[in-house]
Structures are given as C-alpha cells and as structure tokens.
Amino acid sequence: MDWTKQLIRYIIVMVLQVLLFNQLQLWGVCHPYVYLLCLLMMPITLPHIADMFIGAAVGLVMDMFCNSLGIHTASCILVMFIRPYLLAAFINEKDRLNEQISVRTIGFEAFIKYAVILVLVHHLAIFMLAAWSWSHIGFVLAETVVSSTLTILLILGYNLLFDR
Amino acid sequence: MQTLLKILQRYSNFLVFLILEVAAFLLIVYHNAAPRSHVLSSANAFIAWQYEQESEVRGYFSLRQTNEQLAAENAVLRNQIESMKSGEIAPNVHYMPAQVVQMTTDELHNYLTINRGSKDSVVRGQGVRNAEGVVGIVRTVGPHYSVVLPIINTHTHISCRFTKNDYIATLVWDGKDTRYANLTDVAAHMVINAGDTIVTSGLSPVFPEGIPVGIVESSRLQAGDSYHTIRVRLNTDFKRLKHVEVIQNRSKNELEELQYGLD
Numbered sequence: 224m225d226w227t228k229q230l231i232r233y234i235i236v237m238v239l240q241v242l243l244f245n246q247l248q249l250w251g252v253c254h255p256y257v258y259l260l261c262l263l264m265m266p267i268t269l270p271h272i273a274d275m276f277i278g279a280a281v282g283l284v285m286d287m288f289c290n291s292l293g294i295h296t297a298s299c300i301l302v303m304f305i306r307p308y309l310l311a312a313f314i315n316e317k318d319r320l321n322e323q324i325s326v327r328t329i330g331f332e333a334f335i336k337y338a339v340i341l342v343l344v345h346h347l348a349i350f351m352l353a354a355w356s357w358s359h360i361g362f363v364l365a366e367t368v369v370s371s372t373l374t375i376l377l378i379l380g381y382n383l384l385f386d387r
Numbered sequence: 388m389q390t391l392l393k394i395l396q397r398y399s400n401f402l403v404f405l406i407l408e409v410a411a412f413l414l415i416v417y418h419n420a421a422p423r424s425h426v427l428s429s430a431n432a433f434i435a436w437q438y439e440q441e442s443e444v445r446g447y448f449s450l451r452q453t454n455e456q457l458a459a460e461n462a463v464l465r466n467q468i469e470s471m472k473s474g475e476i477a478p479n480v481h482y483m484p485a486q487v488v489q490m491t492t493d494e495l496h497n498y499l500t501i502n503r504g505s506k507d508s509v510v511r512g513q514g515v516r517n518a519e520g521v522v523g524i525v526r527t528v529g530p531h532y533s534v535v536l537p538i539i540n541t542h543t544h545i546s547c548r549f550t551k552n553d554y555i556a557t558l559v560w561d562g563k564d565t566r567y568a569n570l571t572d573v574a575a576h577m578v579i580n581a582g583d584t585i586v587t588s589g590l591s592p593v594f595p596e597g598i599p600v601g602i603v604e605s606s607r608l609q610a611g612d613s614y615h616t617i618r619v620r621l622n623t624d625f626k627r628l629k630h631v632e633v634i635q636n637r638s639k640n641e642l643e644e645l646q647y648g649l650d
Binding site for chain 2: 241242245254271272275276279282286287288289290291292293294296297300301304352353354355359362
C-alpha cells in the first residue's frame with residue numbers, strides 16, 4: 224500500500240469521522256475517534272520525527288473540526304511518539320514494517336495488543352485534556368472505556384473486512 | 388561540546404517530541420484563554436461551509452419542529468412590538484437573526500457555530516438568545532461565521548436574577564444534562580421554591596435585563612450549608628436549537644468603557 228492509498232483512506236475516514244462518528248450521541252460518553260486508524264496503520268518507513276509531525280498535522284485538522292484547538296494535536300503526537308517502541312516490543316522482524324501495520328502483516332495477537340494500548344492512551348489523553356481538571360475524573364474514565372471499546376472494534380472490523 | 392552534541396543527537400526524537408507537545412499545550416491554553424484565531428476553529432470558512440451543507444440536509448428532517456419554533460418566535464416578536472409601543476424595551480438593542488450550522492451537546496465543553504460573522508457586525512462577547520431564552524455568548528468571530536459558547540459549556544457563567552425578589556445569582560452548568568443547570572451564590576437565608584422564574588440580570592452588557600433563562604426545578608439546603616444547591620430547568624432546548632438571535636447592544640461599548648474606567 225503506497226502513500227496515495229494511505230492519503231485516500233485518511234480522507235474517507237475523516238469524512239466518516241466528522242459526518243458520522245462525531246454525531247453519535249450515546250449516553251453522552253461515546254466519542255469514538257476512529258481517525259486514529261490511519262495513524263495506527265501507517266508503515267514505519269519514515270524517520271520517527273517525520274511520524275510525529277504527521278501526527279501533529281492529523282490532530283490539528285481534527286481539532287479544527289471539533290473546536291478543541293491543541294487537544295487532538297497533543298494526543299496524536301503522543302501516540303506517534305510511543306508507536307515504534309511499542310511495535311519493537313511486540314514484533315521482532317524489522318523488515319515486516321515496510322508494509323502497513325495491520326492484522327494481516329503483524330498477526331492478530333500482536334495487532335490487538337498494539338491497538339488497544341495506543342487507542343486507550345489516545346482517548347484518555349483527549350478526554351483528560353478536554354476536561355482540564357480532576358473533578359470530572361469518573362466521567363473521563365467512563366468516556367475513555369466506552370469510546371475506546373467502540374474505536375477498537377471499528378479498527379478491527381476495518382482490518383478484517385478491507386485488509387485481507 | 389562534543390558530548391553535548393552527541394547527547395542531543397541521541398535524544399533528538401525525544402526532544403522533538405517534547406517541543407511538539409509543548410507547542411500543542413500552548414495551543415490548548417491559548418485557546419482556552421482567548422480563542423482569537425477563527426482559522427483554527429469551526430469559524431473557518433471551509434469547515435463551517437461543510438457543516439452548513441450538512442445542516443441543510445438535516446434541516447429537511449426537522450421542518451415540522453422548525454415551523455413550530457418559528458410560530459412561537461412570531462408570537463414573541465408580536466409581544467415585543469406590543470411592549471415597544473408602550474415604550475418598555477430599550478431601543479438600543481438590536482437582534483440579528485442567525486442559524487445554527489453546527490453544535491455539540493454531549494461534551495463538557497460544547498460549542499455551536501452560527502452563520503453570522505464580523506461582516507454582520509458580530510463581535511466577541513455579544514449575547515445569543517432564541518425565542519425560548521438565553522443560548523450563550525459569542526466566543527470567536529470569523530468573517531462569515533462565529534463560534535458561540537452556550538450555557539451548556541462548563542466555562543460559561545451567566546449572571547441571573549430571580550423575578551420575585553431581584554436576588555442576583557450565577558448560572559453554571561455541571562456538564563451532565565443539557566436540560567438543567569445550577570445556580571450558585573444563593574445564600575441560605577433566601578426562600579427558594581420550585582417554580583421560581585430566573586431571568587438575565589442585566590448587570591453585564593452582554594444580555595439586556597429580563598431574558599428568560601429557566602425555572603427552579605428543585606433546591607436543596609443541608610444543615611451547615613451557607614449556600615443553596617439549586618437546579619434550574621433551562622428554557623432553551625439545546626437538542627433542537629436551529630434559529631437564534633445575536634444581541635447587539637449599541638450601548639455595550641459605552642457601558643464597558645465606563646466600567647473599565649473604574650478599574
């Protein structure tokens with residue numbers, strides 16, 4: 224999968240994110256940020272620093288749609304910083320990273336560990352930064368658990384349906 | 388020097404990470420304090436345009452409700468004409484009709500975007516209402532669109548007054564239910580009954596006096612408390628907000644200048 228395809232997928236996912244997932248109103252705690260899929264599945268071929276800048280750009284665009292300047296940016300940079308270390312911990316063969324990261328390329332078990340950790344980190348960071356105080360911590364945790372679950376299911380669903 | 392360079396090289400990834408994160412945090416803090424940049428928010432022309440298209444499509448599915456709302460608004464306007472004839476409303480307040488093109492209702496910091504901007508002489512800090520009551524305060528202004536901070540955002544504080552005895556209190560939202568907000572600063576000696584009406588106080592130039600805010604749903608006073616815990620049922624139905632009016636108070640500048648002069 225080359226970069227043009229990655230970009231097209233990013234645009235499609237962002238349209239779905241803004242028009243569909245941002246409009247979900249389930250119990251007030253469900254905000255799945257599925258756009259993270261594009262960052263998670265990016266191949267690790269670019270320098271680490273370039274990855275973090277891509278994360279910042281993706282987050283900034285999302286912030287413009289959500290009126291939350293900086294929050295998605297900070298969370299995406301964090302995710303892109305952790306990502307290579309996490310992958311190195313779960314898989315050994317460095318050469319497999321030339322292709323995109325998915326269930327097909329790194330195996331179900333490794334991918335699910337990788338995705339769960341990064342989605343939780345990303346969502347927790349977003350909701351904590353949005354609350355900007357400890358007084359809503361219970362609400363923030365509930366929001367993180369519910370939203371992350373849905374995001375993880377959607378990312379897995381995408382992998383199983385469109386990337387075989 | 389050599390060692391320093393080596394260290395810098397070794398930790399360059401982490402350094403870039405830190406710099407980027409600091410930049411992002413500055414953005415968050417800056418935005419929370421005073422969001423001046425309309426380009427980086429939904430007052431941005433492209434993003435607001437996209438939301439407007441979406442809300443247009445959505446509009447067809449709520450035509451019935453919109454009609455009812457417009458009818459109600461007409462009634463209010465007729466009342467205003469009547470009271471204007473008797474000279475009760477200050478003529479220096481101008482209502483600019485606007486439409487909500489985007490809004491969130493299920494977060495702690497909800498925002499809404501309206502299709503009026505600096506070209507329609509909308510200015511940061513102007514009040515926004517609809518036929519039912521107070522909606523919020525204009526936060527960020529772009530040329531054609533503005534972002535409004537509604538009552539249902541935990542940052543919003545609105546000065547209110549009880550109609551029965553003119554007691555002043557502050558309305559804040561607790562982040563939970565869009566139909567309710569809380570009144571703070573009401574001292575324990577006040578007698579509060581369910582059903583008391585709350586309107587804007589007119590103490591700040593943002594809202595003229597007497598715009599309906601809500602009705603007291605319940606009040607609680609535990610032994611030892613010096614303030615009531617008051618739950619207010621809001622007049623405005625944020626889940627179905629579509630037509631609003633920006634309140635352009637012509638005497639606002641004069642009032643503010645006078646108040647700043649005192650400081």
